[in-house]
Amino acid sequence: MKGRKMRRKSSSSKKVICWSFAGALVPHLSGTTTAVSALAVQRHGLISRADAIESPLGSDDPTRNELKQNRPWSAPNALSEDYYRRKYLPPEHTLRVCNAYPYTKPMNLYLNDVDLFGGLEYKDCVDFVDLKLLPGDNIRFKTEVDHHERGAGIFEIADIPDDEATTLLLVVTRHGRSSNAVAFQSHVFKASKDAQVAVLDTFQGLSPSGEAGRVEIMHEGASKTPHGRPETLPFGRVNRINAGVYDLILDDRLMGTADNAVREFIALPGHDYVVLRVGIEDEPEANDGPQEGVSELGDKNPVPGDASFPEELVLFPLSDPTRLVGYRRGGMPDSIFWFLLCAFCFLVVYVGYTHGGKMTTAAGGAAGRVFTPRGSAAVEGTATA
Structure with a gap:
């Protein structure tokens, strides 16, 4: 199954950034396509600046195969290997992968069938620093089902940004409450002297009040003062935040009742952060799919399980407050x-x-x-x- 074609241009660059999804390996849901949130721009009171997010889907670029064939280790030539690396290989980037798929078994990551990382647990993220990626490279996700490793999904990179300072964010999540197929959300962080925060919603279900959840941000300890006013960070957007110590709150109706409903946020200048709302509400018994460890379709069911996972807030990475220059607890210089x-x-x-x-x-x-x-x-x- 091939992803749908879509391209978007960056507002500050003529380079077209395009990633594609090759399809979830779910035989009984083979007609289901992945959903990627289109992230927008917003200016905020606590936010110094916001940039557009690139979150496109697939592209069948004919030059991808040519680039793969002309890799320096496969193209014999009298010229030096460094020449080919400068000509054909993209700059080094940081690839950040987050597992927001609610399942008790971890995800194993492969880059073009080569073992990249094993055991990425649910609600965990990992950074691959100075990773050299090429257009057409595949990031494969596999997990354990009935004591066997099964394919969960494939994410294909269609193009690579030229800026070496960029961080490529990839979040694997669930397609829906009634579907076990995987979906992907992606973003390319551009170089910035400010802290950047991408806020993504991967929760499947409704908040306890029946309304859509939200994430709020305020200065640490501001709620204890009469002038403390939290501001909403809408899902599907990226914001630039001034350096400091903040509190992130997941839906004020959950404060003090849900795990990880309030997180301390240390924002360091020039760092990229991701905030995820994760979890899933179990379907009613009449609509339940196969439970974990039980496969109605035998080995054809790649990632079973409709068990409920609580609504939580995930922040990555967790920065060291001692690295905040000129700030102390409570934001005092x-x-x-x-x-x-x-x-x-x-x-x-x-x-x-x-x-x-x-x-x-x-x-x-x-x-x-x-x-x-x-x-x-x-x-x-x-x-x-």
């Missing part, structure tokens, strides 16, 4: 912190000198009293010039 600390120390010394004892200077051996804090024994002595 270091300069203000040290100023207040020095002012406090000066006040303590001043109060001690004025209320705790006398300090006199005596010349020629006059008797003097050495200052001691209140409540301490005075030390008598003689001051000498």
Whole structure:
């Protein structure tokens, strides 16, 4: 099954970025195509800037096969290997893969049938740094079913951005509540000096109130002040966030009741983040599909299981707050912190000198009293010039 054709151009580049989905390997759902969210742009109060997201589907580019055939290790020529690498190989990128498919077994990743990573658990993400990818490369997902490894889906890369600083995001999720087929959501992070956050909704079902869930962001501890106002981060959008410490809240009706409903978000400048709403509500028994470990279609059912998984918020990566330059807990700059600390120390010394004892200077051996804090024994002595 081939993906539908679609191309979109980046607003800041003439390069067409196009990824394609080769199809979920689900025999009894072979007519089902994957769904990829088209992510848009929004400016936000806490957001310094937002860029368009590229999330296209497949392309049958005839030059892909030519590029694959002209790889330096397969094209004999008297010229150096570096020449071919510069001419045919794309820049190195970071590939970030997140597993948002609700299933108890992990996903195994393969790049063109070569083992890339084994055991990517549900709700986990992994970064592949300095990865060289070519148009036409396939990222295959496989998982364990009835003690056998079965194919779950294939994601085909149709084109590669030229910028080396880009991060390619790929999220594997479930096609729907009534379907076990996989779906993909993708995004290309462009280089930015600000923190970028892509917010994706992979949850299958409704929030407990029956309304669609949402993700809100606020400065850490802002809810404890009268001026603390959370702002909504709409799903399917990417935003640029100023560096700082924030709280991410999944649907305020879930605060304090759901696992991972509130997450601390350390936003570092120049870093790319992904926020996922994950989980699935089980279908009613009459509509239930095959349960985990039970296959009504025998080995033909690749990824069984309709078990419920709670609605949660996933954030990746989790940054180290000590790397935030000029910030402390609560968002206070270091300069203000040290100023207040020095002012406090000066006040303590001043109060001690004025209320705790006398300090006199005596010349020629006059008797003097050495200052001691209140409540301490005075030390008598003689001051000498």
